[in-house]
Amino acid sequence: PTCRDCDNSRLEQRADRAPTNGGMVVHYGAIASGNQVIKDAATRDSISLALGGVLCFEMEAAGLATSMPCLVIRGISDYADSHKNDTWQPHAAAAAAAFAKEVLGVIPPADVMPSAGGKPAPVRVQVDIVKWLSPLNFFVTQNDIFSRRFDNTGNELFGSSEFLSWLATSGASLWCRGSPGVGKTIQAHRSVVVQYLHERSKGNPSIGVASVYFNYKEQSDQTTENILAAIWMQLAYNSPISQFVQGLYAEHEPKGTRPSVREATDALADALSLYEQVFVVIDAIDESLAAVGAQLLQVLHGLQSNLNILVTSRNAKGTFTYVDNFQDLQLRASNTDIEEFVNSRIAREPLLHNLLAGEPTLRHAIHKAVSAGAGGIFLLARLHVDSLARQDSIRGIRNAIDSLSGDLWRVFDQLMERIGSQDSTRRSRVQQLLTWILCATRPLRLEEVRAALAVDLSQTDADPEALPNMAYALSTCAGIVAVDQESQLVRFLHHTFHEYLTGRGFRFQDRNPQIYLTRVCLTYLGFSMLETGYCTSDANMDARLEAHPLLQYSSQNWGHHARGNAEAEQDVQGQILHFLGRTGNVNTSIQAMFLPEHKFEAYSQVRPRYAPGIWLAARFGLVTICTRLLSNGCNVNQLASDDSTALIVSSQQGNADVVRLLLHHGAQATRFSLDDRSALHEAATRGHISVAQVLIQQGVAVDIAAQSGRTPLHDAVSAAKEAMVEFLLQNRADPSFRTAESQWTALHTAANAGNVPVAHLLLSARADCNAEASLGRTPLLIVAEHGHDAMIECLLDHGANMEACDFGGNRTIHVAAREGKGTSMLLLHRRSAAIASQNRHGDTLLHLAASAGHIHILCLLL
Structure with a gap:
């Protein structure tokens, strides 16, 4: 050149x-x-x-x-x-x-040590870790909410002083409240926060954005740890999986356990460290379980130095704790928003658009009437436009305008009157649809609802000709039932309609809707096409699920619908016992019951492959059914393919009455499954104190040890079940028991997780804070690796020896420097650990930090 x-x-x-x-x-x-x-x-x-x-x-x-x-x-x-x-x-x-x-020349030779960064996990393993840690996926919810938003609505929020202050102030919190249907979910998405923040942060990797969408129908899945993990996924999905998260996966996945709140919090803190500022939007926190919402706010409050939080709720913030620093903002759909919404809807409704083409005065009257009748509530505006769009004449539109109401429940009354005026066939279909939406344990996909509506309780197999046309079926519901475009979930137009139906005493398809749903599920599971049992390949399972869309829901939930009043019905008991006697159908349902939410290679090859009827009834907590099976001579200790028994699975699920019944009939409480877990281990892991109490009262040793050496106390500590730890210690559990391979006591486990409250309980029970595990690691040496400063303080206050060395010759302060835990290193120094000390190999803190590449530690030391 x-x-x-x-x-x-x-x-x-x-x-x-x-x-x-x-x-x-x-x-x-x-x-x-x-x-x-x-x-x-x-x-x-x-x-x-x-x-x-x-x-x-x-x-x-x-x-x-x-x-x-x-x-x-x-x-x-x-x-x-x-x-x-x-x-x-x-x-x-x-x-x-x-x-x-x-x-x-300035970096001294050193023994090769595991680096903090480590080798990234293979792509497939990373995908598995993400799916394991974060079972909730709010990306789909975001896309669906965005698809329902109309352009140019909600923009007035941008100009509010409260929002602008929240946006500009690092660590600020904003509480947005408004009446049901005001449009908080839509506003919390693209119009004012989530999409705006994503667009604002494009090209700036130092800003992170995450969102949470609570749903009253999904409370069982939306636990604190799952919500925290979902936030983690949104912030970390573009980055390699950290060593800490890989370690969580390696510890929990083989045991089939989930991370605790503390572990999920640490994972989230790990992701927050990737950004200078993070914005988290939490929608409809009033639809969460009270304890979950409160705990989530508490955790986020503790992480808030670079975290901005926006919450939407129907309630004032006074109903929650950890909200003193939240600024209040009252949400209300402005007349401008509603006018934009009406214009967009008219443009999308061909008949209404044509009728109004030459009627500017009537169009103005519509805007005025809808705005006045809506009273700042988007849902009312939508329902009002729905009623206008059904008209086929100018006179009909004028009459509809005159009947618009500002009372939401009155509008729902009018919709139900319209539904009730249909012929008996349509009314019956509406009752079926509303019963499934109201009473299903989770939101159902469109194909699942279609399969459910096609079930005839008298048939022994599926009839393709019975599948209804869903567009027609949904049309019978007067627009109050909608389908999410992204997820294909069938839902009410707004959750307030659920409250309306409950408050008005909706007439269900059956006098007891749980009986109806139980019988539909059992009929479906009893189909002759499903009697072949376990699928031995993913391809076969894929084909089975495609042919039987309701299989997974029925397998996972028939017992939940049956438990209680439905189980007491003689007809239902007979149908359940008949089903449990069909081995092939039972094994088909068991495989479908345990399928993971996300598919991967060999996803269908779950355990157990088979189980007896008593096992399945005990897992669902069906006391009456278990009683009848036992009275008929059923073997109470019969094993599933994973060597678990009815007692083990009922303990796992917290069914204390069933546990008591099984023990009365001779269930062996000292049996272990192939996962090396007894009934008491399962109860301890899941915090089922009532079950643990029954087991211990019936003579089960509180320190019953698995082959791995783990006691129920180890498992309760690992799962962060503080109340269970306290219960076991009160029943004289020994905190000095050690695992077989790592030689960890329960205190080592608590230290590793940074769980200070649990550590206090163990130390109060005289746990040895200087107990040496394998490689000479004490609880203090372990906690120094993770940088849990509060735990370091706790152990030191109880006499932990910070001069103790591991087998590598490193004291606690050496470990902190090697792992890059600067605040922990300084804390230990303040507690008299020597900065200039050398390990047994002559390495100083400076040597260890330099060899591990921790520049920030070098800066602190120099």
């Missing part, structure tokens, strides 16, 4: 550098590594701008950096433009090598 044809006026004059170091300068910053040579100035500048500014471009370092932690040193030889040449490459390479040698 030559400059012969270039414009000399664009030549940039630069002064010679000082002769120090040969005129060379070391630059510190980002190096872009890619798969092509950059030979164009425009491309160079575009990439640099997108990445926030880079020093140079190269093609080799990325492959190395993804395999191990490393420091990249490159010599710059050209300007990455069209004048690219090789003249200076040898000089640049020699300069880089010289400076690399200089750096290596």
Whole structure:
């Protein structure tokens, strides 16, 4: 390349550098590594701008950096433009090598140690970890909510002083409240927060955005730990899975357990550290379980230094704790919002649009009447426009305008009157639909509802000709039932309609809707096409699920619908006992019951492969059915394919009455499943104190140990079940019991999780805070690895020895420095640990931090 044809006026004059170091300068910053040579100035500048500014471009370092932690040193030889040449490459390479040698000269040789970064998990493992840690996926909810929003609505919120203050202040909190149907969910999405924040943070990787959508129908899944994990997923999905999260997966997944609230909190804190500022939007917190909403706010409050929180609710914030720092904002749909909404709806309704084409006065009357009748509630505006859109004449529209009401329940009354005026066939279909939506344990997909409506209780197999036309079926509901576009979930137009039906005493399809749902599920599971039992491949399972859309819901929930009044009905008892006697159908349902939410290779090969009827009845807590089976001579200790018994699964599910019944009939409480878990281990892990009390009262040893050496106390501590830990200690559980391989006591487990309240309980029960596990690790040495400062304080206050060494010769402060835990290192120093101390190999804190690449620790030490 030559400059012969270039414009000399664009030549940039630069002064010679000082002769120090040969005129060379070391630059510190980002190096872009890619798969092509950059030979164009425009491309160079575009990439640099997108990445926030880079020093140079190269093609080799990325492959190395993804395999191990490393420091990249490159010599710059050209300007990455069209004048690219090789003249200076040898000089640049020699300069880089010289400076690399200089750096290596100040880093002492050290034993090879596991790095903090570690090797990234394979892609498939990362996907499995995400699906395991975060069973909730709010991305789908976001997309559906966005699809229901009309353009240019909610924009007035942008100009409110409260919102602008929240947006501009790091760590601020905003509580948005409004009447049911005011449009909080829509406003919490694209119009004012979530989408706006995503667009605002584009090109700025230092800003993170996450959202949570509570739903009263999904309370069983929306636990505190699951919500925290869902926030983690949204913040961490573009980054490699951290070593901490990989460790959680490795610890819990083999045991089939979930992370505790504390562990999910630590995972979220891990993700928050990736950003300078994070915005979290929590919608409809009043639809959460009270304890979940309160605990979530408590956890987020503790993480709030760089975290902005916006909450929407029907209630004032006074009903929650940890909200003193929240600023209040009353939400209300403005007349401008409603006018935009009406215009959009008219444009989408061909008949209404045509009727109003030459009627500007009538169109104005519609705007005025809908705005007045809605009273700032979007739901009312939508229902009012629905009633207008059903008209086929100008006179009909005028009459509909005159009947618009500002009373939401009155509007619902009118809808139900309209539904009731249909013929008996349509009314029956509406009753079926509303019964399923009201009483199903979770929201159902459209194909599941269709399959449910097609079930004939007298048939022994599915009849394809009975499948209804769902567009027609939904039309019988006068617009009050909708289908989410993304998820295909069938729902009420608004959750207030659920409250309305409950308050008005809706006439169900059956005198007891739970009986009706139980019988439909059991009829479906009893189909002859499902008697072949366990599917041995994913392909076969996929085909089965496609042919039987209601299989998974029926398998997972028939017993929940049956428990209680439905179980007491003789007809229902007979149908249940008949089903439990059909081995193939039972095994089919068991496999479908335990299918994971997300598919992966061999997802269908779950355990157990088979189980007896008493096992299934006990798992669902069906006392009456278990009694009848036992009276008929059923073997109470009959094993499932995973060696679990009816007693083990009923303890796992917290069914104390069933546990008591099974023990009375000779159930063996000392049996262990293939997962090395007894009934008391299961109860302890899940915090079922009533079950543990029954088991211990019936003579089960409180310290019953698995082959791994784990006692119920270990499992209760690992699962962060504080009340269960206290109960077991009160029943004289021994905190000094050790696991077989790692030699951990319960206090080691609590220290590893950073669970201070549980550690206090164990220490009060005289747990040894200096107990050495394998490799000489004490609880304090373990907690120093994770940087749980509050736990370090707790252990030190109870006499932990910070001078104790592990088998590698490292004291507690050495471990903190090696793992990059700066605040922990300084805390230990304040508690008299020597900064200048050496481990047995002569390494100082400076050596350990440098070898692990912890620059921030070096800065603290220097």
